[in-house]
Amino acid sequence: MSYKKRLSLFILLDLVLVFSAFLLSHLLVNDTVAITQAFILSSILLIAMYIGFSGLYKLYKKAWEYAGVIELLIILKATVLSITAVLLMQTVVTGQPLLRVMTVTWLLQILMIGGSRFVWRIYRNQKHHYRYDHKRTLIIGAGSAGTMVARQLLNGSDCALKPVAFIDDNPHKHKLDILGIPVYGGTEEIVDAVEELDILKIIIAIPSLSKKQVNRIYAECAKTEADTKILPMIEDLMTGKVSVSQMREVQVEDLLGRKPVELNIELLSETLESKTILVTGAGGSIGSEICRQLVKFNPSEIILLGHGENSIYNIEMELIHEYEDTEIRFITEIADVQDAQKMMEIMYEYKPDIVYHAAAHKHVPLMERNPEEAVKNNIIGTRNVAQAASWNGVDTFVMISTDKAVNPTNVMGASKKLAEMIVQGMDQVSNTKFVAVRFGNVLGSRGSVIPHFKKQIERGGPVTVTHPDMIRYFMTIPEASRLVIQAGALAEGGEIFVLDMGDPVKIVDLAKNLITMSGNSLEDIDIVFTGIRPGEKLFEELLNKDEVRSEQVYPKIYIGQRAELYLDEIEAIIENYSLMEKEYLKQKMLELANRTSVYQRKKSWPISS
Template sequence: MLFRKRTLILMLIDALLINIAAFSSFYLRFEIFGHIPLEYYQTYYHTAAAATILYIAVFYIFGLYNRLWQYASTGELLSIIYAVTVGTAGTVAVVYYYSIGLSKFPLRMPNSAAVLLWLVMVFLIGGSRFIWRIVQENVFDRHVPGSQKQVLIVGAGDAGVLAARELKNRNYRDGRPIGFIDDDSEKQKLQLLGIPVLGTRKDINRVVKGHNIDEVIIAMPSASGDSVREIVQICEKSGVDLKIMPGVYDVISGDINIKPIRQIQVEDLLGRDPVSVDLEEVAGYVSGETVFITGAGGSIGSEISRQVARFNPGKLVLIGHGENSIFDIEQELRSERPGIDYVTEILDIKDREKVFLVFGRYKPGVVFHAAAHKHVPLMERNPEEALKNNVLGTQNLAEAADEFKVKTFVSISTDKAVNPTSIMGATKRTVELMIQNLDRRSQTKFVAVRFGNVLGSSGSVIPTFKKQIAKGGPVTVTHPEMIRYFMTIPEATQLVIQAGAMAQGGEIFILDMGQPVKILDLAKDLIRLSGFEPDVDIKIQFTGIRPGEKLYEELLTAEEGITSTKHSRIFVAKPSFIDVSVLEELTHIVRERGSSLTRDEVISLLQTVIPTFHKKNSNAVAK
């Protein structure tokens, strides 16, 4: 009923405006005479009657009565122009034919009057619609009781405009945009949406003080980590709150919601080029397939599950050892993407009989193997478990994949497998060699994907730092010079899935990790983002390097070298060769007496595959 009343009111207003336009077109046409000649009044009446009916009908067909005009933009203006054009043409045609039938010597509607009718109609109809938006933005908005918080937006581009509009759409409950900051000299002293550009990043402190700014929003999604870090450091000196517009990863991973402005996070300081995924290529090898994901409850495995679910697999089998984590990811996926056939299997990958049973039951086409023991110091204290789980578990899965003719088997590896100094790293390097060897005699395409630390994963330093900061410190860093490669979870998993699409068999794909990050700098950034000053509010304590750790990680062994792929962020290491009998002897011994192996025996076994393991290494530390 409300809609009908609104439509009727708009039609009545339009009818009045149409008649004003019709009279104006004739009046302006004949203003040289000071009045409309009597002989043209009949033509005017016909024009007004025809125009009222035709224009309202056309406006209705073009949907001009079901739009919210307080949000009118160029799209609405074009709709008005199209509708007025059609209505004017119809009116002229009707008046022309009506005049012919009514009079022997008709006075047709002058051509100039038709043009004037079109112009006046666009002006009146367009003006009546857009004046509502003007009133909303310039009168009503000033009286909206929203927040008195003053907001400065860094970035006067598309993202900055989006941020300003987002604040307006929330009726300024989260603050009012006072100005923009942008380093482009051509934008200085100009305005966007009526909001001035107040300076460059060097002027942030001056603008914050001069305009009593309470909050700064960084609206530069494509900015480098160094740029974001510099802006963060500048703003911290001013004592203002910081927020940021989401980056590309948020969009790809589906993390973006109806509130695109969020608190700045440490991931924003890494600064990476956007990850582009060839959706058609990925969909080609995942869609319709039965896909296995081991370790599906973990941080990497669960994200692979989310990403794979986007491409409509025929069946998605979630495999894990921990029942709670598998239950959680299953419930999440069923809620978010209910149209997929999900299966959960609680499975210890060391259980060879169960592994083969599950492969035989579902006969997968693609396997993503993310299950592994990854914690370096913990595996130093439990070396036999690292050997059993990482090596034997992977062998069980790989040989089952071979037997049941899986198309593609993707094993998740780590940069710690390069020149390993830890038990965990050595087992992962052994796995890389194992699947390369198996690929040479199998129809299945076996590949490994090697990358570094993942921000936000269960083993990442970030959750540890956050807990320490929440307790008031100290934040513990092992060594002031320790550096690591980092990726976000969505970034890593998207590239893993893309690498699987590129697999020919036997490759070790290496993901471009960008520049390594010093752990100390990461800790300081996180402390600042939490609103504290490093070594003033929160102390940083150095604890010494733990067993098996390196000062820095590497992505390639000396003999590998890399070749590029068609994806700019993915490279391929040259294959390595190993005596098959050595691998067979290692796995045989582990199967026979794996649980009773001593630490020295584990090291000796791994040295048969990796002769340099646990030898003197300038980058290696406590053993």
């Protein structure tokens, strides 16, 4: 129904109801109705005043299926003011206001007009209440967000969820009813509530929860067979981008033991705006996300460099489609970082201001079997890009490293540690600021454990975990990319930036969470332990004992103390790796990468925050 038709219908309804209330009040008070001039004037004024005040308070714009106390107060105001106006008119005209009649009229107006409005809401609620396909739902959190969820579920006709109980850790709310829904108890009673109340859905509706609290609550929910969802961001709900019927699945990143790192937007805008930026490995998980994050700061050009034409094409098409209204130029270069001449030509042609070096081999078992490829791509490739950047006047070079470079036990980690040394060595002899950024495992990146586990679960299991005590640090792809960009803005040269990644996560717990999130039980999908693979450690570190510095240069970001660089020895490996047996090459790389001593640097250290 159009707004004009709706408005006309409500005005006509109110005209009839107001007149009926006035007429009925005369019958109740006087047992008769005398159609006098005063009666007609009073009726017309009463109707006109009520409709006028209703329009003033925008009563006709209210959606009555969601009506509440506010709408009732508006009806009260409109009736009081219209009755008062009629009493004043009667006093002026006749000198005898009909106080008893107008009092009864006022009561009848509230009853008839309010009843006519709220009957629609009652009808809608009852119709929704008796839907046969309702899924009994438990809402965790009886605060403002949980109450908003319950209210929309009760009122919404497009959602087949029926809230039957709240869970809240505030003991003062226990055993109370909110919107007619009981507060069952605290989070320790989730399992009992699900069993006793036949719950099929659980909604976590506490936006203020920390990651650890979400993890704790989800662990309780995972003990049940109910499908667990989490409330979208409260900002999205309030702005109408999503409704509570669009609950999302609990994601693994919701269970990380820390809050995400926030960016210094002002500093980044100053650093990146109108700049030419080159990203190597731009088709990879991290490289492509760096490009997505960069466009927010309005650079003039982003050069997407990668070896795989399909992945580079995909990210180019995505960026062009998403940001077609911007003036940012997206330039693609299909090139291998092992090709020194090509790197030099690209740097010379585009003269980038900033280089983010994300191209690398990262698979631990594959590099164990092919150490020469780790040397070519991770060490020589990094040297090629770094030298080309230096010789062509790049302002800042940011290399992406890994926590596996700390006390490395595998070829991949050793190659990244040696690449870090090359980058730090370049910083000593170049006007370009060279830095490295070190972080742990990235959730959802290509080849990471999450997609691997998901595929195993889709096949019905088993899920393979190397060791029950294996632990790792984790971060999300956007968070890793933000850290890289922030490090470039903080760089003074020579730093290794490290993210405070919170508490490490046991891989077996990660596997269990993924199994339950997928709707399976731990009895349905087996977990099989296969043993630690060559080069793997039970735990990873972000800094070794010689690198540790306690101060943060930015919230959640540290820099490590510089260690001695063995550039001549690295050059010897580069020159002779093709002549070495694989096992001997691995031995040389690991020995050099683990030979550390603190080097006292002449430049100011660390940088100020």
